[in-house]
Amino acid sequence: MALGTPERDRLIRVAQTGDPVAIDRLLAACQPDARRYAHRHCHASDVDDAVQESLLIVARKVGGLKAAAAFASWLFVVIRRECRRLSRLMLRHDPLTDELAEALMLARPDESLRIDLASALESLPPHYLEVVLLRDFEELTxxxxxxxxxxxxxxxxxxxxxxxxxxxEYMLGPR
Known part of the structure; x- marks a missing residue:
């Protein structure tokens, strides 16, 4: 968190009283740290969800935190648990074989396939989109x-x- 320790502790104590403005400020202040931590503990596709869910948990449960000094370690525990939960959800389904995935794609109308592909590409983080465009559209090695x-x-x-x-995942995911 970018706040100094006394200011951070005061903000945490005010947030613990349920003050919505303090909670919003606290979440905004800890979001960059939460994102960095989630990047280390989550699959890339789960980072945004893990951070969002973790911050919602923090907003709901910050009042039960015993000591303001424990906030950072508690936040990281919440994020790590959320990353594990999302990872377990991802592993619950059986992966499709390449043949079945291809058959599912071929069964779809061309226009629907084009629209979904464009949406899938738009959903990619910029660093992933960049390499796909360079390889598959500019045909670079x-x-x-x-x-x-x-x-x-x-x-x-x-x-x-x-x-x-x-x-x-996007193309074959639930509709």
Whole structure:
């Protein structure tokens, strides 16, 4: 949190009384730290959901926090639990085989498929969209993309793989 310790502790104590303005300020102040922590503990596709759910939990339960000094560690525990919960949800379904996924795609009308693909690409975080566009639309090689982005080829391949997985999840997910 960007606030100094005395100011942060005072804000936490006021938020514990249920003051909505203090709660909003507290959530805004801790959101950057929450995002950084979630990036380390969640799948990339779960970060936004984990942060949002965690901050909702904090807003509801901050009144039960015993000591303002324990806020940061409590926040990180809440985020870590939310990341684990989202990860377990992701693993509950059986992955589709490539053949079944292809059959599901081929069964859809072309216009519907185009619209969903555009929506899937729009839903990607910018760093994933960038590699997909460079590889699949500009038809650059992995080495060319790595040179353009100033990154290692392995990092580019990993990001491209994850981006394609996110598009696949979006396209085959529940409607």
């Amino acid at each position: 992995i080495a060319e993309i790595a040179a353009r982005l100033g990154e290692q080829p392995g990092a580019v391949k990993s990001r491209l793989h994850r981006a394609r997985e996110l598009v696949r």
